[in-house]
Amino acid sequence: MKTYSFAEIQRLLGPAQNILICLPKSITLDQAAAGLSLFLSLGKAGKNVNIVSAEPMTVGFSHLVGLDKVADKISGVNLVLTIDAPIENIDKISTQDDGKRLSLVIAPKTGMPPVSREQIIFNQGGTGTDLVITVGARRLEGLGKIYLENQGIFQGKPIINIDNNSQNSNFGRLNIIDPDASSCSEMVASLICGMGFPADEDIGSNLLLGLKEETRNFQIEKVSADTFETAAFCLRVGGRREAVLKPEESVKEVKKVEEKKPSQPPSDWLEPKIYKGSTLP
Structure with missing residues:
Protein backbone atom coordinates (compact mmCIF):
# COMPACT_ATOMS: atom_id res chain seq x y z
CA MET A 1 0.00 0.00 0.00
CA LYS A 2 1.12 3.55 -0.69
CA THR A 3 2.99 5.85 1.67
CA TYR A 4 1.76 9.44 1.98
CA SER A 5 2.95 12.38 4.12
CA PHE A 6 2.26 10.55 7.36
CA ALA A 7 4.43 12.85 9.49
CA GLU A 8 2.63 15.95 8.22
CA ILE A 9 -0.75 14.26 8.64
CA GLN A 10 0.12 13.41 12.23
CA ARG A 11 1.23 17.00 12.87
CA LEU A 12 -2.25 18.24 11.92
CA LEU A 13 -4.33 15.34 13.21
CA GLY A 14 -2.52 14.78 16.48
CA PRO A 15 -3.65 17.88 18.41
CA ALA A 16 -7.04 18.11 16.68
CA GLN A 17 -9.98 16.90 18.77
CA ASN A 18 -12.93 18.26 16.78
CA ILE A 19 -12.69 17.15 13.16
CA LEU A 20 -15.08 17.95 10.32
CA ILE A 21 -15.13 15.62 7.29
CA CYS A 22 -16.71 17.19 4.19
CA LEU A 23 -17.97 15.26 1.16
CA PRO A 24 -18.60 16.85 -2.26
CA LYS A 25 -21.94 17.40 -3.91
CA SER A 26 -22.73 14.94 -6.73
CA ILE A 27 -21.00 12.42 -4.52
CA THR A 28 -20.00 8.95 -5.69
CA LEU A 29 -20.26 5.75 -3.68
CA ASP A 30 -16.47 5.60 -3.53
CA GLN A 31 -16.22 9.08 -2.00
CA ALA A 32 -18.98 8.32 0.51
CA ALA A 33 -17.34 5.01 1.44
CA ALA A 34 -13.94 6.66 1.92
CA GLY A 35 -15.34 9.54 3.98
CA LEU A 36 -17.41 7.26 6.22
CA SER A 37 -14.49 4.90 6.75
CA LEU A 38 -12.31 7.80 7.88
CA PHE A 39 -15.17 9.06 10.07
CA LEU A 40 -15.51 5.68 11.79
CA SER A 41 -11.77 5.18 12.19
CA LEU A 42 -11.07 8.61 13.69
CA GLY A 43 -14.05 8.18 16.00
CA LYS A 44 -12.58 4.92 17.27
CA ALA A 45 -9.29 6.75 17.79
CA GLY A 46 -11.03 9.01 20.31
CA LYS A 47 -11.64 12.04 18.10
CA ASN A 48 -14.90 13.99 18.03
CA VAL A 49 -15.81 13.72 14.35
CA ASN A 50 -18.68 15.08 12.26
CA ILE A 51 -19.32 14.29 8.61
CA VAL A 52 -21.38 16.43 6.22
CA SER A 53 -22.53 16.47 2.61
CA ALA A 54 -24.52 19.13 0.78
CA GLU A 55 -26.70 16.53 -0.89
CA PRO A 56 -28.62 13.64 0.69
CA MET A 57 -27.21 10.15 0.36
CA THR A 58 -28.92 8.04 -2.29
CA VAL A 59 -30.56 4.66 -1.85
CA GLY A 60 -27.65 3.12 -3.72
CA PHE A 61 -25.40 3.92 -0.74
CA SER A 62 -27.60 2.05 1.75
CA HIS A 63 -25.04 -0.75 2.28
CA LEU A 64 -22.51 1.69 3.74
CA VAL A 65 -22.09 1.59 7.52
CA GLY A 66 -22.63 4.95 9.25
CA LEU A 67 -24.67 6.49 6.46
CA ASP A 68 -27.16 7.88 8.99
CA LYS A 69 -24.38 9.97 10.54
CA VAL A 70 -23.96 12.13 7.44
CA ALA A 71 -25.54 15.55 8.10
CA ASP A 72 -26.57 18.07 5.44
CA LYS A 73 -25.34 21.09 7.41
CA ILE A 74 -22.69 22.03 9.93
CA SER A 75 -24.08 22.19 13.46
CA GLY A 76 -22.52 24.50 16.03
CA VAL A 77 -21.96 23.93 19.72
CA GLY A 125 -22.87 28.61 15.96
CA GLY A 126 -19.29 28.12 16.99
CA THR A 127 -18.57 24.67 15.64
CA GLY A 128 -15.39 24.28 17.67
CA THR A 129 -13.80 22.66 14.61
CA ASP A 130 -10.02 22.18 14.89
CA LEU A 131 -9.43 20.52 11.53
CA VAL A 132 -11.31 20.09 8.24
CA ILE A 133 -10.80 17.04 6.01
CA THR A 134 -12.27 17.00 2.50
CA VAL A 135 -12.62 13.74 0.56
CA GLY A 136 -13.07 13.77 -3.22
CA ALA A 137 -13.63 17.53 -3.66
CA ARG A 138 -11.66 19.12 -6.52
CA ARG A 139 -12.22 22.62 -5.12
CA LEU A 140 -13.93 24.12 -2.08
CA GLU A 141 -16.89 25.28 -4.18
CA GLY A 142 -17.47 21.61 -4.97
CA LEU A 143 -18.74 21.18 -1.42
CA GLY A 144 -21.84 23.21 -2.33
CA LYS A 145 -23.71 24.90 0.50
CA ILE A 146 -21.44 23.31 3.10
CA TYR A 147 -18.72 25.70 1.96
CA LEU A 148 -20.83 28.61 0.73
CA GLU A 149 -22.69 28.96 4.05
CA ASN A 150 -19.66 28.38 6.29
CA GLN A 151 -16.72 30.05 4.55
CA GLY A 152 -15.34 31.35 7.83
CA ILE A 153 -14.64 27.79 8.99
CA PHE A 154 -12.71 26.92 5.84
CA GLN A 155 -10.71 30.14 5.87
CA GLY A 156 -9.72 29.91 9.52
CA LYS A 157 -8.97 26.21 10.01
CA PRO A 158 -6.35 23.88 8.55
CA ILE A 159 -7.63 21.64 5.75
CA ILE A 160 -6.42 18.19 4.71
CA ASN A 161 -7.47 17.73 1.09
CA ILE A 162 -7.74 14.06 -0.05
CA ASP A 163 -8.48 13.34 -3.71
CA ASN A 164 -7.39 11.16 -6.63
CA ASN A 165 -8.31 13.68 -9.34
CA SER A 166 -5.45 15.34 -11.23
CA GLN A 167 -7.60 18.48 -11.67
CA ASN A 168 -7.67 19.15 -7.91
CA SER A 169 -6.97 22.82 -7.12
CA ASN A 170 -4.76 22.04 -4.06
CA PHE A 171 -6.79 24.24 -1.73
CA GLY A 172 -5.70 22.55 1.50
CA ARG A 173 -2.91 23.26 3.91
CA LEU A 174 -1.98 19.63 3.28
CA ASN A 175 -2.90 18.24 -0.14
CA ILE A 176 -2.86 14.47 -0.52
CA ILE A 177 -3.55 14.16 -4.24
CA ASP A 178 -2.84 10.86 -5.97
CA PRO A 179 -4.10 10.65 -9.57
CA ASP A 180 -2.61 7.16 -9.86
CA ALA A 181 -4.81 5.79 -7.08
CA SER A 182 -7.76 3.79 -8.34
CA SER A 183 -10.15 5.41 -5.87
CA CYS A 184 -10.53 7.55 -2.77
CA SER A 185 -11.21 4.34 -0.87
CA GLU A 186 -7.75 3.05 -1.81
CA MET A 187 -6.19 6.29 -0.55
CA VAL A 188 -8.07 6.32 2.75
CA ALA A 189 -7.23 2.66 3.34
CA SER A 190 -3.54 3.52 2.90
CA LEU A 191 -3.92 6.39 5.38
CA ILE A 192 -5.69 4.27 7.98
CA CYS A 193 -3.15 1.47 7.64
CA GLY A 194 -0.09 3.71 7.45
CA MET A 195 -1.13 5.91 10.38
CA GLY A 196 -2.09 2.93 12.53
CA PHE A 197 -5.67 4.12 12.95
CA PRO A 198 -8.31 1.62 14.12
CA ALA A 199 -9.93 -0.57 11.46
CA ASP A 200 -12.67 -3.15 11.86
CA GLU A 201 -15.16 -5.10 9.74
CA ASP A 202 -17.41 -2.07 9.18
CA ILE A 203 -14.54 0.08 7.98
CA GLY A 204 -13.17 -2.74 5.85
CA SER A 205 -16.60 -3.40 4.35
CA ASN A 206 -17.12 0.26 3.44
CA LEU A 207 -13.71 0.52 1.80
CA LEU A 208 -14.22 -2.73 -0.09
CA LEU A 209 -17.57 -1.53 -1.44
CA GLY A 210 -16.06 1.77 -2.58
CA LEU A 211 -13.09 0.03 -4.12
CA LYS A 212 -15.16 -2.48 -6.08
CA GLU A 213 -17.61 0.16 -7.29
CA GLU A 214 -15.00 2.67 -8.47
CA THR A 215 -12.83 0.05 -10.18
CA ARG A 216 -15.81 -1.76 -11.71
CA ASN A 217 -14.89 -4.88 -9.83
CA PHE A 218 -11.14 -4.37 -10.43
CA GLN A 219 -11.45 -4.03 -14.21
CA ILE A 220 -10.28 -0.45 -14.95
CA GLU A 221 -6.76 0.45 -16.10
CA LYS A 222 -5.87 2.26 -12.86
CA VAL A 223 -6.07 -0.98 -10.90
CA SER A 224 -2.58 -1.77 -9.60
CA ALA A 225 -0.83 -3.99 -7.09
CA ASP A 226 -1.65 -1.32 -4.49
CA THR A 227 -5.34 -1.76 -5.29
CA PHE A 228 -5.21 -5.48 -4.59
CA GLU A 229 -3.17 -4.87 -1.44
CA THR A 230 -5.93 -2.51 -0.33
CA ALA A 231 -8.54 -5.20 -0.93
CA ALA A 232 -6.43 -7.66 1.05
CA PHE A 233 -6.19 -5.16 3.92
CA CYS A 234 -9.97 -4.73 3.92
CA LEU A 235 -10.49 -8.49 4.10
CA ARG A 236 -7.88 -8.92 6.84
CA VAL A 237 -9.68 -6.46 9.12
CA GLY A 238 -12.94 -8.36 8.59
CA GLY A 239 -14.46 -6.59 5.60
CA ARG A 240 -17.49 -8.36 4.24
CA ARG A 241 -17.75 -9.20 0.57
CA GLU A 242 -20.69 -7.55 -1.15
CA ALA A 243 -23.69 -9.86 -1.29
CA VAL A 244 -24.36 -11.33 -4.70
CA LEU A 245 -27.64 -9.91 -5.86
CA LYS A 246 -29.92 -12.43 -7.47
CA PRO A 247 -31.78 -11.11 -10.53
CA GLU A 248 -35.50 -10.78 -10.21
CA GLU A 249 -37.52 -13.44 -11.91
CA SER A 250 -39.35 -10.76 -13.85
CA VAL A 251 -36.14 -9.55 -15.46
CA LYS A 252 -35.52 -12.67 -17.41
CA GLU A 253 -38.14 -15.26 -18.18
CA VAL A 254 -37.06 -18.83 -18.29
CA LYS A 255 -38.91 -20.76 -20.90
CA LYS A 256 -39.49 -24.41 -20.30
CA VAL A 257 -38.78 -26.69 -23.21
CA GLU A 258 -41.44 -29.28 -23.49
CA GLU A 259 -40.07 -32.72 -23.90
CA LYS A 260 -41.44 -34.70 -26.77
CA LYS A 261 -43.01 -37.89 -25.65
CA PRO A 262 -42.27 -40.84 -27.92
CA SER A 263 -45.27 -41.99 -29.91
CA GLN A 264 -46.96 -45.06 -28.50
CA PRO A 265 -46.12 -48.29 -30.44
CA PRO A 266 -48.94 -50.47 -31.79
CA SER A 267 -50.58 -52.71 -29.21
CA ASP A 268 -49.23 -55.86 -30.90
CA TRP A 269 -45.66 -54.56 -31.15
CA LEU A 270 -44.27 -56.88 -28.49
CA GLU A 271 -46.23 -59.95 -29.60
CA PRO A 272 -44.24 -62.66 -31.46
CA LYS A 273 -44.46 -62.34 -35.19
CA ILE A 274 -45.09 -65.35 -37.48
CA TYR A 275 -44.12 -64.93 -41.06
CA LYS A 276 -45.68 -67.15 -43.72
CA GLY A 277 -44.43 -67.69 -47.17
CA SER A 278 -47.27 -65.68 -48.56
CA THR A 279 -46.16 -62.68 -46.52
CA LEU A 280 -42.63 -62.70 -47.87
CA PRO A 281 -41.86 -60.55 -50.88
Whole structure:
Protein backbone atom coordinates (compact mmCIF):
# COMPACT_ATOMS: atom_id res chain seq x y z
CA MET A 1 0.00 0.00 0.00
CA LYS A 2 1.12 3.55 -0.69
CA THR A 3 2.99 5.85 1.67
CA TYR A 4 1.76 9.44 1.98
CA SER A 5 2.95 12.38 4.12
CA PHE A 6 2.26 10.55 7.36
CA ALA A 7 4.43 12.85 9.49
CA GLU A 8 2.63 15.95 8.22
CA ILE A 9 -0.75 14.26 8.64
CA GLN A 10 0.12 13.41 12.23
CA ARG A 11 1.23 17.00 12.87
CA LEU A 12 -2.25 18.24 11.92
CA LEU A 13 -4.33 15.34 13.21
CA GLY A 14 -2.52 14.78 16.48
CA PRO A 15 -3.65 17.88 18.41
CA ALA A 16 -7.04 18.11 16.68
CA GLN A 17 -9.98 16.90 18.77
CA ASN A 18 -12.93 18.26 16.78
CA ILE A 19 -12.69 17.15 13.16
CA LEU A 20 -15.08 17.95 10.32
CA ILE A 21 -15.13 15.62 7.29
CA CYS A 22 -16.71 17.19 4.19
CA LEU A 23 -17.97 15.26 1.16
CA PRO A 24 -18.60 16.85 -2.26
CA LYS A 25 -21.94 17.40 -3.91
CA SER A 26 -22.73 14.94 -6.73
CA ILE A 27 -21.00 12.42 -4.52
CA THR A 28 -20.00 8.95 -5.69
CA LEU A 29 -20.26 5.75 -3.68
CA ASP A 30 -16.47 5.60 -3.53
CA GLN A 31 -16.22 9.08 -2.00
CA ALA A 32 -18.98 8.32 0.51
CA ALA A 33 -17.34 5.01 1.44
CA ALA A 34 -13.94 6.66 1.92
CA GLY A 35 -15.34 9.54 3.98
CA LEU A 36 -17.41 7.26 6.22
CA SER A 37 -14.49 4.90 6.75
CA LEU A 38 -12.31 7.80 7.88
CA PHE A 39 -15.17 9.06 10.07
CA LEU A 40 -15.51 5.68 11.79
CA SER A 41 -11.77 5.18 12.19
CA LEU A 42 -11.07 8.61 13.69
CA GLY A 43 -14.05 8.18 16.00
CA LYS A 44 -12.58 4.92 17.27
CA ALA A 45 -9.29 6.75 17.79
CA GLY A 46 -11.03 9.01 20.31
CA LYS A 47 -11.64 12.04 18.10
CA ASN A 48 -14.90 13.99 18.03
CA VAL A 49 -15.81 13.72 14.35
CA ASN A 50 -18.68 15.08 12.26
CA ILE A 51 -19.32 14.29 8.61
CA VAL A 52 -21.38 16.43 6.22
CA SER A 53 -22.53 16.47 2.61
CA ALA A 54 -24.52 19.13 0.78
CA GLU A 55 -26.70 16.53 -0.89
CA PRO A 56 -28.62 13.64 0.69
CA MET A 57 -27.21 10.15 0.36
CA THR A 58 -28.92 8.04 -2.29
CA VAL A 59 -30.56 4.66 -1.85
CA GLY A 60 -27.65 3.12 -3.72
CA PHE A 61 -25.40 3.92 -0.74
CA SER A 62 -27.60 2.05 1.75
CA HIS A 63 -25.04 -0.75 2.28
CA LEU A 64 -22.51 1.69 3.74
CA VAL A 65 -22.09 1.59 7.52
CA GLY A 66 -22.63 4.95 9.25
CA LEU A 67 -24.67 6.49 6.46
CA ASP A 68 -27.16 7.88 8.99
CA LYS A 69 -24.38 9.97 10.54
CA VAL A 70 -23.96 12.13 7.44
CA ALA A 71 -25.54 15.55 8.10
CA ASP A 72 -26.57 18.07 5.44
CA LYS A 73 -25.34 21.09 7.41
CA ILE A 74 -22.69 22.03 9.93
CA SER A 75 -24.08 22.19 13.46
CA GLY A 76 -22.52 24.50 16.03
CA VAL A 77 -21.96 23.93 19.72
CA ASN A 78 -23.04 27.44 20.77
CA LEU A 79 -26.58 28.81 20.90
CA VAL A 80 -26.70 32.15 19.07
CA LEU A 81 -29.58 34.58 19.69
CA THR A 82 -30.10 37.13 16.95
CA ILE A 83 -32.30 40.18 17.58
CA ASP A 84 -34.10 41.16 14.41
CA ALA A 85 -34.48 44.83 15.39
CA PRO A 86 -32.54 48.05 14.68
CA ILE A 87 -29.53 48.17 16.99
CA GLU A 88 -30.20 51.87 17.69
CA ASN A 89 -33.49 50.87 19.34
CA ILE A 90 -31.70 48.79 21.98
CA ASP A 91 -30.56 50.52 25.16
CA LYS A 92 -28.74 47.61 26.79
CA ILE A 93 -28.65 43.83 27.18
CA SER A 94 -28.06 42.48 30.66
CA THR A 95 -28.23 39.15 32.46
CA GLN A 96 -30.04 38.01 35.57
CA ASP A 97 -28.87 34.95 37.49
CA ASP A 98 -31.07 33.55 40.25
CA GLY A 99 -28.75 30.64 40.92
CA LYS A 100 -30.78 28.22 38.83
CA ARG A 101 -31.53 30.00 35.61
CA LEU A 102 -29.85 32.64 33.52
CA SER A 103 -32.06 35.29 31.92
CA LEU A 104 -31.19 37.81 29.22
CA VAL A 105 -32.86 41.19 29.54
CA ILE A 106 -33.19 43.31 26.38
CA ALA A 107 -34.13 46.86 27.29
CA PRO A 108 -35.28 49.26 24.52
CA LYS A 109 -34.37 52.91 24.49
CA THR A 110 -36.92 55.37 25.79
CA GLY A 111 -39.74 55.78 23.32
CA MET A 112 -38.69 52.75 21.23
CA PRO A 113 -40.92 49.66 20.89
CA PRO A 114 -39.91 46.62 22.98
CA VAL A 115 -38.39 43.62 21.25
CA SER A 116 -41.02 40.96 20.62
CA ARG A 117 -40.58 37.18 20.76
CA GLU A 118 -40.97 37.03 16.99
CA GLN A 119 -37.84 39.18 16.63
CA ILE A 120 -35.63 36.67 18.47
CA ILE A 121 -33.96 34.16 16.13
CA PHE A 122 -32.18 31.08 17.49
CA ASN A 123 -29.25 29.47 15.68
CA GLN A 124 -26.34 27.16 16.39
CA GLY A 125 -22.87 28.61 15.96
CA GLY A 126 -19.29 28.12 16.99
CA THR A 127 -18.57 24.67 15.64
CA GLY A 128 -15.39 24.28 17.67
CA THR A 129 -13.80 22.66 14.61
CA ASP A 130 -10.02 22.18 14.89
CA LEU A 131 -9.43 20.52 11.53
CA VAL A 132 -11.31 20.09 8.24
CA ILE A 133 -10.80 17.04 6.01
CA THR A 134 -12.27 17.00 2.50
CA VAL A 135 -12.62 13.74 0.56
CA GLY A 136 -13.07 13.77 -3.22
CA ALA A 137 -13.63 17.53 -3.66
CA ARG A 138 -11.66 19.12 -6.52
CA ARG A 139 -12.22 22.62 -5.12
CA LEU A 140 -13.93 24.12 -2.08
CA GLU A 141 -16.89 25.28 -4.18
CA GLY A 142 -17.47 21.61 -4.97
CA LEU A 143 -18.74 21.18 -1.42
CA GLY A 144 -21.84 23.21 -2.33
CA LYS A 145 -23.71 24.90 0.50
CA ILE A 146 -21.44 23.31 3.10
CA TYR A 147 -18.72 25.70 1.96
CA LEU A 148 -20.83 28.61 0.73
CA GLU A 149 -22.69 28.96 4.05
CA ASN A 150 -19.66 28.38 6.29
CA GLN A 151 -16.72 30.05 4.55
CA GLY A 152 -15.34 31.35 7.83
CA ILE A 153 -14.64 27.79 8.99
CA PHE A 154 -12.71 26.92 5.84
CA GLN A 155 -10.71 30.14 5.87
CA GLY A 156 -9.72 29.91 9.52
CA LYS A 157 -8.97 26.21 10.01
CA PRO A 158 -6.35 23.88 8.55
CA ILE A 159 -7.63 21.64 5.75
CA ILE A 160 -6.42 18.19 4.71
CA ASN A 161 -7.47 17.73 1.09
CA ILE A 162 -7.74 14.06 -0.05
CA ASP A 163 -8.48 13.34 -3.71
CA ASN A 164 -7.39 11.16 -6.63
CA ASN A 165 -8.31 13.68 -9.34
CA SER A 166 -5.45 15.34 -11.23
CA GLN A 167 -7.60 18.48 -11.67
CA ASN A 168 -7.67 19.15 -7.91
CA SER A 169 -6.97 22.82 -7.12
CA ASN A 170 -4.76 22.04 -4.06
CA PHE A 171 -6.79 24.24 -1.73
CA GLY A 172 -5.70 22.55 1.50
CA ARG A 173 -2.91 23.26 3.91
CA LEU A 174 -1.98 19.63 3.28
CA ASN A 175 -2.90 18.24 -0.14
CA ILE A 176 -2.86 14.47 -0.52
CA ILE A 177 -3.55 14.16 -4.24
CA ASP A 178 -2.84 10.86 -5.97
CA PRO A 179 -4.10 10.65 -9.57
CA ASP A 180 -2.61 7.16 -9.86
CA ALA A 181 -4.81 5.79 -7.08
CA SER A 182 -7.76 3.79 -8.34
CA SER A 183 -10.15 5.41 -5.87
CA CYS A 184 -10.53 7.55 -2.77
CA SER A 185 -11.21 4.34 -0.87
CA GLU A 186 -7.75 3.05 -1.81
CA MET A 187 -6.19 6.29 -0.55
CA VAL A 188 -8.07 6.32 2.75
CA ALA A 189 -7.23 2.66 3.34
CA SER A 190 -3.54 3.52 2.90
CA LEU A 191 -3.92 6.39 5.38
CA ILE A 192 -5.69 4.27 7.98
CA CYS A 193 -3.15 1.47 7.64
CA GLY A 194 -0.09 3.71 7.45
CA MET A 195 -1.13 5.91 10.38
CA GLY A 196 -2.09 2.93 12.53
CA PHE A 197 -5.67 4.12 12.95
CA PRO A 198 -8.31 1.62 14.12
CA ALA A 199 -9.93 -0.57 11.46
CA ASP A 200 -12.67 -3.15 11.86
CA GLU A 201 -15.16 -5.10 9.74
CA ASP A 202 -17.41 -2.07 9.18
CA ILE A 203 -14.54 0.08 7.98
CA GLY A 204 -13.17 -2.74 5.85
CA SER A 205 -16.60 -3.40 4.35
CA ASN A 206 -17.12 0.26 3.44
CA LEU A 207 -13.71 0.52 1.80
CA LEU A 208 -14.22 -2.73 -0.09
CA LEU A 209 -17.57 -1.53 -1.44
CA GLY A 210 -16.06 1.77 -2.58
CA LEU A 211 -13.09 0.03 -4.12
CA LYS A 212 -15.16 -2.48 -6.08
CA GLU A 213 -17.61 0.16 -7.29
CA GLU A 214 -15.00 2.67 -8.47
CA THR A 215 -12.83 0.05 -10.18
CA ARG A 216 -15.81 -1.76 -11.71
CA ASN A 217 -14.89 -4.88 -9.83
CA PHE A 218 -11.14 -4.37 -10.43
CA GLN A 219 -11.45 -4.03 -14.21
CA ILE A 220 -10.28 -0.45 -14.95
CA GLU A 221 -6.76 0.45 -16.10
CA LYS A 222 -5.87 2.26 -12.86
CA VAL A 223 -6.07 -0.98 -10.90
CA SER A 224 -2.58 -1.77 -9.60
CA ALA A 225 -0.83 -3.99 -7.09
CA ASP A 226 -1.65 -1.32 -4.49
CA THR A 227 -5.34 -1.76 -5.29
CA PHE A 228 -5.21 -5.48 -4.59
CA GLU A 229 -3.17 -4.87 -1.44
CA THR A 230 -5.93 -2.51 -0.33
CA ALA A 231 -8.54 -5.20 -0.93
CA ALA A 232 -6.43 -7.66 1.05
CA PHE A 233 -6.19 -5.16 3.92
CA CYS A 234 -9.97 -4.73 3.92
CA LEU A 235 -10.49 -8.49 4.10
CA ARG A 236 -7.88 -8.92 6.84
CA VAL A 237 -9.68 -6.46 9.12
CA GLY A 238 -12.94 -8.36 8.59
CA GLY A 239 -14.46 -6.59 5.60
CA ARG A 240 -17.49 -8.36 4.24
CA ARG A 241 -17.75 -9.20 0.57
CA GLU A 242 -20.69 -7.55 -1.15
CA ALA A 243 -23.69 -9.86 -1.29
CA VAL A 244 -24.36 -11.33 -4.70
CA LEU A 245 -27.64 -9.91 -5.86
CA LYS A 246 -29.92 -12.43 -7.47
CA PRO A 247 -31.78 -11.11 -10.53
CA GLU A 248 -35.50 -10.78 -10.21
CA GLU A 249 -37.52 -13.44 -11.91
CA SER A 250 -39.35 -10.76 -13.85
CA VAL A 251 -36.14 -9.55 -15.46
CA LYS A 252 -35.52 -12.67 -17.41
CA GLU A 253 -38.14 -15.26 -18.18
CA VAL A 254 -37.06 -18.83 -18.29
CA LYS A 255 -38.91 -20.76 -20.90
CA LYS A 256 -39.49 -24.41 -20.30
CA VAL A 257 -38.78 -26.69 -23.21
CA GLU A 258 -41.44 -29.28 -23.49
CA GLU A 259 -40.07 -32.72 -23.90
CA LYS A 260 -41.44 -34.70 -26.77
CA LYS A 261 -43.01 -37.89 -25.65
CA PRO A 262 -42.27 -40.84 -27.92
CA SER A 263 -45.27 -41.99 -29.91
CA GLN A 264 -46.96 -45.06 -28.50
CA PRO A 265 -46.12 -48.29 -30.44
CA PRO A 266 -48.94 -50.47 -31.79
CA SER A 267 -50.58 -52.71 -29.21
CA ASP A 268 -49.23 -55.86 -30.90
CA TRP A 269 -45.66 -54.56 -31.15
CA LEU A 270 -44.27 -56.88 -28.49
CA GLU A 271 -46.23 -59.95 -29.60
CA PRO A 272 -44.24 -62.66 -31.46
CA LYS A 273 -44.46 -62.34 -35.19
CA ILE A 274 -45.09 -65.35 -37.48
CA TYR A 275 -44.12 -64.93 -41.06
CA LYS A 276 -45.68 -67.15 -43.72
CA GLY A 277 -44.43 -67.69 -47.17
CA SER A 278 -47.27 -65.68 -48.56
CA THR A 279 -46.16 -62.68 -46.52
CA LEU A 280 -42.63 -62.70 -47.87
CA PRO A 281 -41.86 -60.55 -50.88
